[in-house]
Amino acid sequence: MNEMMIFTNKELGEVRTLRIDGEPWFVGKDVAVALGYSDSDQAIRKHVDDEDKLTRQIKGLGQNRNMKLINESGLYSLIMTSKLESAKTFKRWVTKEVLPSIRRHGLYATEDLLENPDLAIQALQRLKKERKQKLQLQKKIELDQVYTDFGRSISKVEDGILIGEYAKLLKSDGIEIGQNKLFAWMRGNGYLIGSGKRKNSPIQKYLERGLFEVTETIIHTRKGDKVILTTLLTGKGQLYFYEKLKTQFGLEVS
Numbered sequence: 041m042n043e044m045m046i047f048t049n050k051e052l053g054e055v056r057t058l059r060i061d062g063e064p065w066f067v068g069k070d071v072a073v074a075l076g077y078s079d080s081d082q083a084i085r086k087h088v089d090d091e092d093k094l095t096r097q098i099k100g101l102g103q104n105r106n107m108k109l110i111n112e113s114g115l116y117s118l119i120m121t122s123k124l125e126s127a128k129t130f131k132r133w134v135t136k137e138v139l140p141s142i143r144r145h146g147l148y149a150t151e152d153l154l155e156n157p158d159l160a161i162q163a164l165q166r167l168k169k170e171r172k173q174k175l176q177l178q179k180k181i182e183l184d185q186v187y188t189d190f191g192r193s194i195s196k197v198e199d200g201i202l203i204g205e206y207a208k209l210l211k212s213d214g215i216e217i218g219q220n221k222l223f224a225w226m227r228g229n230g231y232l233i234g235s236g237k238r239k240n241s242p243i244q245k246y247l248e249r250g251l252f253e254v255t256e257t258i259i260h261t262r263k264g265d266k267v268i269l270t271t272l273l274t275g276k277g278q279l280y281f282y283e284k285l286k287t288q289f290g291l292e293v294s
Contacts, residue, residue, distance in 0.1 A: 044056055044057070044058055045058070045059075045096070046140050047134075049133055051071075051126070051129065052074050052126065052129065052130050052133060053074050054070060055067065055070040055071060055072065055074060055093045055134075055138075055187070056070050056080065056136075058096075058098075058109065060109075063109070063111060063112070064112060064139060065094070065109040065110065065111050066109065066111075066114075066115055067098075067107055067108075067109060068084045068088070068107075068108040068109060068110045068114070068118075069081075069107070069108065071110065071115055071118055072084060072113045072118060075118055075119060075124055075126075075127055075130060076122055076123065076124040076126075076127075077118070077122070080108075081108070083118060083121075084108055084110065084114075084118070086120065087118055087121045088110050088114040088117050089113070089114070089117070092110055092111050092113045092114035092117065093108060093109065093110045093111070093114050094108075095107065095109070096109055097109055103171050109238055110234035110276045115134065116131075119131045137229060149224070157259070164281050169209070192290060200252075200253045200272030200273055200274045200275075200277075201273055202217065202270070202271075202272060203222055203223060203226070203271060203272075203273060204219040204224070204275075206273050206278060206281075207221075207222045210282070210285065210289075211221075212288075213282075215282075215285055215286060216289055217285065217289045223240055225285075226281075227239075227240070230243060231243060231246050231251070231252075232271070238269070240271055241254060241269055241271055241272050242254065242271055246277075250273065250274055250276050250277070250279055251273070251274060251276060251277035251280055251281075252271055252272065252273060253272050253274055254269055254270065254271055254272070255270045255272060256269060256270075257270065
């Protein structure tokens with residue numbers, strides 16, 4: 041639940057509200073009083089449906105008390121059954137000024153904020169911090185989902201895989217790079233030996249870091265035995281290069 045916000049109108053009085061799960065909820069008593077109901081509890085009980093009201097313990101009202109809160113639908117129910125001529129003015133104030141301001145900014149510019157620059161700066165800084173945290177959380181969720189999907193593919197492979205097979209796996213995940221281009225990229229960035237008899241074999245330090253593994257196959261020929269070295273990417277290496285390649289070759293998480 042977010043902090044309480046107070047809406048003030050010189051003609052209509054003061055209404056307190058909270059945001060619960062992103063939606064505005066009003067202190068029912070404040071709304072009922074503003075709309076001229078003599079018994080706020082009775083008005084809420086009689087005119088507001090059960091699904092449009094709830095009771096919560098609210099802090100910051102002098103003492104902790106259980107307060108009846110009504111949502112936007114409950115608010116309209118009280119407005120429509122009010123006998124005051126000012127009910128239309130109240131509705132116009134809430135629907136044209138208060139609610140749009142909350143939904144756009146999560147902040148209502150009360151007279152206190154407008155007349156107190158320090159208070160306004162504090163409120164805006166708090167809002168900026170909340171939005172930054174939300175953006176960071178959303179980005180983390182998106183990144184986690186990408187790694188989850190890709191990691192699920194990797195988890196299906198118990199042993200290391202050929203670099204050519206890895207290129208196909210990358211392509212299926214939105215990274216456009218073929219086998220030859222991937223080999224060239226790894227050589228150019230110093231992960232694989234660039235020339236000679238051990239061309240495309242891992243550089244020793246990356247082999248020791250567990251990004252690669254090398255298998256040896258002995259082929260018997262008339263001229264003698266021949267050793268064939270095959271470079272494989274480990275699961276750790278697959279995730280490592282996925283991070284390196286995702287932005288450069290087409291996959292971006294904004």
